[in-house]
Amino acid sequence: MQNKNKTVVRSMDVLNLFLTHTKLSMNEMVKLSGIPKTSVHRMVGSWEEMGFLHRDAEGTYSLGLLFLQFGNLVAERLDIRHAALPAMERLRDAVGEAVHLVLRDGEEAIYIEKLDTNHPVRLFTKIGKKAPLYAGASSRIILAFIPEEEREAYLADLALEPISSGTIIDKALLRESLERSRATGYSFSRSELESYTAELSAPIFDHAGRILAAISIAGLEVTFDEERLPELVCRVKAAADEISTQLGYRRP
Amino acid sequence: MQNKNKTVVRSMDVLNLFLTHTKLSMNEMVKLSGIPKTSVHRMVGSWEEMGFLHRDAEGTYSLGLLFLQFGNLVAERLDIRHAALPAMERLRDAVGEAVHLVLRDGEEAIYIEKLDTNHPVRLFTKIGKKAPLYAGASSRIILAFIPEEEREAYLADLALEPISSGTIIDKALLRESLERSRATGYSFSRSELESYTAELSAPIFDHAGRILAAISIAGLEVTFDEERLPELVCRVKAAADEISTQLGYRRP
DNA sequence: ATTATAGTTCCGCAATTCGGAACAACAATG
DNA sequence: CATTGTTGTTCCGAATTGCGGAACTATAAT
Known part of the structure; x- marks a missing residue:
């Protein structure tokens, strides 16, 4: 793993521009990436030949349909997604808020499935969105339940950066929150990743009792009032437990 | 476009192995691809660094979660998919068969959305599946409605290869079928791509009257009997027209 | 006619990739 | 416990490949 194709990795810079831009001309890519024109030309030609970029009639580029194929393969092969979907749908219908499924990916959490509501403001x-493990209810419930050594290694040289108005940036507070989550089996966040939003999350375990993912209810902060919380906590934990059970988990 | 990063394009061979294999070890990739061990090692390292491959605990590789992100971006940016989904759902519920949305992609047709049924046999x-433009109802309805010059250019040096038991391999028959489709506004296929299956498809047009996609009802051949066809034809054409209208198409 | 802008090609230099071979780590076997 | 096999990793000299400034083409705007 020391050895890599630098050219290949470098070309990724061009592809990444399409995460934030739907369509780009050759020149726009040159300007945005800061890579010499000739090199961009070569890289784009390669991505196009592979099918990851598509050139339309006017000569502008967008992401290729090949991503549909690979993307769906990945989705299909994630069996936790299959196991979780029905319970997620029921939870969404019961609480009328968006429901998310979140996986750990190294030192980050990644949102792999979402169910939206029909609210006018949603x-x-x-x-595919990522978040650090310390911010947001889903991320933190994952952090709370990973093995202690891993968690300590992560916390040891962690720099807490504020992401939104409510992000926890005090390591002592973070540890306290993790303790509480382990004790209660859920975690709650207000405006940690995005202002005016709140997230309530519970852990999903595999047959061996290891944390595998988190399921969460997310919505506008104002709708998560004190009276409503107990019911939401109960429901999200029930949904998480249902999925865990399906994956072979037996409560200790 | 003459100029390409050969190294980059060559690495695609390794990634393509994952279209047919869920997990692969380093050695399996070497054997399957026929590329020297050292080179595979380098390529895999690059894909991993980019996030397109993921290495699990046992040292085997699978497609990375990054594909979820890119795949969903592509899906979201295809506005025809948005426009078509509600009509597709209603069609699926009305006929109780799988419904597909198919786009043209150069000289091929590509399935970009599907709605499954709950039948035990489905x-x-x-x-992301691709088919040549001459085989299958959806492919052929697209071929029938693209501009005449393009169609003639395609037909000119076309070698008709049988794909399944019912594939049309006679160019005269193909032309005849295309004529009929243009006249009737739908196309029907039996076992052209997959034995024992049938597909019934209608064209979707954009505001300028160009064919943009095809919608189709697909299922087991035995369920598409003569008495049922007229109703199915009516329904699939209605769904296609609805989507076309939404995209700004006005019937001539 | 002139200037500007985007896209493409050329080409010599140098950096990168190539791949055989050797090595390391580990499991299976006698 | 030595031996053989399997898999993953590193080394290194040869040479292919990528690099990028510059020049060229095409088309649009002034």
């Missing part, structure tokens, strides 16, 4: 999370 | 199409 939270809109992108699948 | 057709299962993968999103």
